Amino acid sequence: MKKIRVIARERIINPETRRVHTDTELMAFNGYYENVFQVDETYNETMFILELEEKYPELKGRSFQIIEL
Numbered sequence: 471m472k473k474i475r476v477i478a479r480e481r482i483i484n485p486e487t488r489r490v491h492t493d494t495e496l497m498a499f500n501g502y503y504e505n506v507f508q509v510d511e512t513y514n515e516t517m518f519i520l521e522l523e524e525k526y527p528e529l530k531g532r533s534f535q536i537i538e539l
Contacts, residue, residue, distance in 0.1 A: 471508050473539040476522065478503040478532040503529060506539065 480501030482491050496502035503526075509518065515536055523530045 472511055473506055473508055474513075475504065475506050475537040475539055477535040477537070478522075478529045479535075480532050501532075503532070 479490075479493070479496055480499070482496065482499055482501050483489065484491050484495070491499065491501070493502055507518075518536075519534050
């Protein structure tokens with residue numbers, strides 16, 4: 471087993487800068503999700519994200535980043 475940190479960000483564009491909001495700004499919009507999970511050594515990133523989106527529908531369509539700890 472190993473631990474991974476999953477970060478999910480909504481793609482919310484700042485109209486003034488025409489860029490995606492920073493993590494701090496996304497937190498204010500409730501557009502930032504971060505959590506640590508334990509997974510098998512041979513886990514599949516794509517399948518893990520699909521299962522996560524199924525379990526938490528509000529994360530569907532977000533941009534995901536996975537960091538191994």
